[in-house]
Amino acid sequence: MAQMKLQVSRRQRATPYTSRVEALGVSGFSVVNHTILPKGFERSVEEDYWHLKNHVQLWDVGCQRQVELRGADAARLAQLMTPRDLRQAEIGQCLYAPMIDADAGMLNDPVILKLAEDRFWFSIADADMLLWAKGLALGMGLDVTVDEADVWPLAVQGPRSDDLMARVFGESVRAIRFFRFDRLELNGREIVTARSGFSRQGGFELYVDGFDFGAEVWDALWQAGDGLELSAGCPNLIERIEGGLLSYGNEMTRDNNPLECGLERYCQLDGSLDYIGMPALRRIAERGPDRMIRGLIFDGDACPACQRPWPLMIDGTQMGYVTSAIWSPRFQRNVALAMIEREHWQHGTAVEVHCEDGRERGGVITELPMEGP
Numbered sequence: 001m002a003q004m005k006l007q008v009s010r011r012q013r014a015t016p017y018t019s020r021v022e023a024l025g026v027s028g029f030s031v032v033n034h035t036i037l038p039k040g041f042e043r044s045v046e047e048d049y050w051h052l053k054n055h056v057q058l059w060d061v062g063c064q065r066q067v068e069l070r071g072a073d074a075a076r077l078a079q080l081m082t083p084r085d086l087r088q089a090e091i092g093q094c095l096y097a098p099m100i101d102a103d104a105g106m107l108n109d110p111v112i113l114k115l116a117e118d119r120f121w122f123s124i125a126d127a128d129m130l131l132w133a134k135g136l137a138l139g140m141g142l143d144v145t146v147d148e149a150d151v152w153p154l155a156v157q158g159p160r161s162d163d164l165m166a167r168v169f170g171e172s173v174r175a176i177r178f179f180r181f182d183r184l185e186l187n188g189r190e191i192v193t194a195r196s197g198f199s200r201q202g203g204f205e206l207y208v209d210g211f212d213f214g215a216e217v218w219d220a221l222w223q224a225g226d227g228l229e230l231s232a233g234c235p236n237l238i239e240r241i242e243g244g245l246l247s248y249g250n251e252m253t254r255d256n257n258p259l260e261c262g263l264e265r266y267c268q269l270d271g272s273l274d275y276i277g278m279p280a281l282r283r284i285a286e287r288g289p290d291r292m293i294r295g296l297i298f299d300g301d302a303c304p305a306c307q308r309p310w311p312l313m314i315d316g317t318q319m320g321y322v323t324s325a326i327w328s329p330r331f332q333r334n335v336a337l338a339m340i341e342r343e344h345w346q347h348g349t350a351v352e353v354h355c356e357d358g359r360e361r362g363g364v365i366t367e368l369p370m371e372g373p
């Protein structure tokens with residue numbers, strides 16, 4: 001699996017930035033939402049991690065596709081698809097939100113952008129929400145148009161993000177608040193730009209409207225990078241695990257509910273809000289989740305990539321599984337995200353990790369984001 005070579009056709013869509021990341025030495029791609037996502041560059045994951053924590057990077061996250069809802073029933077459909085309460089949401093707000101089915105199984109965990117009272121973008125993780133939304137709209141006879149927008153997110157991440165963005169768009173970008181968006185302008189075209197992104201190092205996401213505009217936006221940012229040690233980057237597995245950022249399909253699937261994913265704060269559970277899966281989710285909330293996503297720090301030399309769940313053992317019995325893992329150069333230990341049974345999910349619990357290289361390593365359950373070993 002690790003060395004598998006994927007054959008590419010038109011079904012694995014390129015982004016407007018693909019030619020740029022290729023010119024900058026991208027070393028490989030993953031496929032998310034049928035769209036290619038850079039997974040690394042010439043530097044190692046560790047070097048990329050330190051660079052992201054100290055400087056600024058441009059990420060081709062065009063795979064974060066936008067499912068657009070617009071029309072009289074757009075807000076109704078948006079609310080049906082998530083337990084997050086959207087009633088008080090403001091135009092200009094981004095909302096991280098679980099999407100669930102009638103059994104409260106996780107379908108996705110998008111960032112929702114409220115563009116207008118009757119217009120939303122669901123910036124989705126790797127599952128086909130366009131089909132779910134279209135099916136609901138048709139089946140329920142809703143007055144809403146559901147499309148995949150021709151919008152290609154580009155992320156600017158790292159502590160020098162504000163400095164880079166200010167050079168291109170002016171000082172006002174510094175005033176954009178976390179999980180809010182503004183409309184910036186470049187060469188006469190508008191770009192919805194949020195302070196957000198799939199790292200904990202700060203930064204922005206530019207929702208570039210129009211494939212034809214993408215390379216121009218990338219180049220404007222790239223050319224403004226003098227003296228900032230700007231480089232191309234991508235979501236970093238070490239930083240993501242330490243930061244407790246979940247990845248749909250890795251940490252959770254439809255077999256998980258949002259409570260066990262630690263997303264309770266994004267769930268309205270008082271029964272006053274009508275969304276798909278509400279009764280099922282309330283039943284789960286009443287008895288409490290059976291397991292929970294936690295951090296895990298474990299011993300031994302650098303672990304292999306986690307390509308299937310690794311059993312977490314306590315006294316010879318499986319009590320959970322690792323979903324993502326990697327060596328942390330900061331902690332000088334392996335770090336992981338893991339799903340663990342309720343009786344054992346307290347911080348400090350000792351476990352044994354059965355890695356897919358056949359080795360067993362001792363570890364301890366930790367808080368998220370991780371503070372240290």
Ligand code: THG
Binds near residue numbers: 123
């Ligand atoms: N940005 C955008 N779309 C995305 C992602 C993204 N779609 C797919 C995937 N990433 C969705 N997953 C996440 C997970 C966590 C966060 C964002 C997207 C995140 N969470 C913050 C937190 O957990 O503290 C803030 C949540 C909040 O306050 O609402 O940033 O990265 N466009």
